[in-house]
Amino acid sequence: MSFFDLIYRKQKNKKTVELNTQKTDEFADKISLELKTSAVEAITQILEEKEGKYLKSILETSFFPLQSLVFVPSDFETAKSVEEFLRIHQAIDIKFKQKFLRSLLQSEYRSKRGGTVSVNNEFLPEIQLDKKSVETRSDEESFQISLRGRKILFRAVASLGIPVRKNKLSTMVNNNSSSLSNQQTKLTVRLLISDSTGHREIVNSIPLMLGREPKRNCSEYGVIPIRVKSKFVSRSQIYIFGIVDQIFCVVPDTATLTCTTASGKKLEPGKIYSIDSSIGERFYCGYPLDHEGPLTGNTDPSQFPIIEITSQNNLSESGTPRPKILK
Numbered sequence: 001m002s003f004f005d006l007i008y009r010k011q012k013n014k015k016t017v018e019l020n021t022q023k024t025d026e027f028a029d030k031i032s033l034e035l036k037t038s039a040v041e042a043i044t045q046i047l048e049e050k051e052g053k054y055l056k057s058i059l060e061t062s063f064f065p066l067q068s069l070v071f072v073p074s075d076f077e078t079a080k081s082v083e084e085f086l087r088i089h090q091a092i093d094i095k096f097k098q099k100f101l102r103s104l105l106q107s108e109y110r111s112k113r114g115g116t117v118s119v120n121n122e123f124l125p126e127i128q129l130d131k132k133s134v135e136t137r138s139d140e141e142s143f144q145i146s147l148r149g150r151k152i153l154f155r156a157v158a159s160l161g162i163p164v165r166k167n168k169l170s171t172m173v174n175n176n177s178s179s180l181s182n183q184q185t186k187l188t189v190r191l192l193i194s195d196s197t198g199h200r201e202i203v204n205s206i207p208l209m210l211g212r213e214p215k216r217n218c219s220e221y222g223v224i225p226i227r228v229k230s231k232f233v234s235r236s237q238i239y240i241f242g243i244v245d246q247i248f249c250v251v252p253d254t255a256t257l258t259c260t261t262a263s264g265k266k267l268e269p270g271k272i273y274s275i276d277s278s279i280g281e282r283f284y285c286g287y288p289l290d291h292e293g294p295l296t297g298n299t300d301p302s303q304f305p306i307i308e309i310t311s312q313n314n315l316s317e318s319g320t321p322r323p324k325i326l327k
């Protein structure tokens with residue numbers, strides 16, 4: 001398939017008309033190949049000039065960032081054709097030129113000695129004219145080109161930055177991510193747990209997984225496991241998490257027992273419930289999934305634990321303003 005698939009179909013009187021765009025496709029493929037070739041030649045040439053100044057051990061652990069790449073049309077005819085090609089398609093898609101130029105580049109280029117040039121995802125080459133670009137070739141020059149068998153449409157000029165260690169870029173990304181993570185406000189909750197050990201208070205940041213034996217791999221996913229030591233409580237009983245400044249909870253689908261709230265509401269496994277951050281919520285554990293109505297004999301925390309959750313964060317009191325509606 002050609003680089004540009006510009007085939008439009010138009011139906012009129014139940015007849016299909018196919019526009020002939022073969023010449024445009026061939027031109028697009030031709031200049032694309034020429035530009036890619038000139039880019040490779042220019043980048044590898046400047047890379048081979050630069051890498052000779054460095055030890056091979058440095059080249060193996062570093063890369064040269066591509067700073068600039070300029071394509072120069074070889075004559076007026078080429079410059080005019082390319083300018084017209086880009087102008088026509090840019091009228092349809094304003095970002096066509098950027099997309100086209102970006103598609104010409106590889107993510108990196110290598111030399112035989114081991115040097116590497118890395119191309120940033122946001123990098124864009126340029127097309128510029130010089131004195132030769134506005135000149136028309138003479139008959140003699142055209143005859144010489146025909147003898148060589150190939151007309152050079154473009155030449156390219158590239159420049160490289162100083163070598164950068166390959167692990168430095170990833171370190172910078174990780175540092176930025178860590179910095180952003182450190183700036184984030186973590187939601188903290190206060191837990192009052194009544195179980196076989198008595199009454200205890202825990203203050204911790206969320207997410208949390210509470211249960212008789214929470215999975216050991218919780219910490220691998222950034223979840224803090226908290227054991228509840230009672231008889232009638234699931235291994236993973238209730239998961240507490242936050243979104244922005246709101247606290248939510250959910251009973252995992254794998255739980256064989258569920259909880260009820262202080263108002264007697266039964267939590268359905270897999271369903272997410274919000275917890276009022278201003279007043280919190282109390283959960284009574286050990287409630288059978290198939291049971292409806294009140295449960296008797298669940299007053300002993302060593303068998304039926306009680307978990308109370310309240311927020312420790314100072315939340316904004318301001319709400320969304322509402323318009324006044326005149327009746």
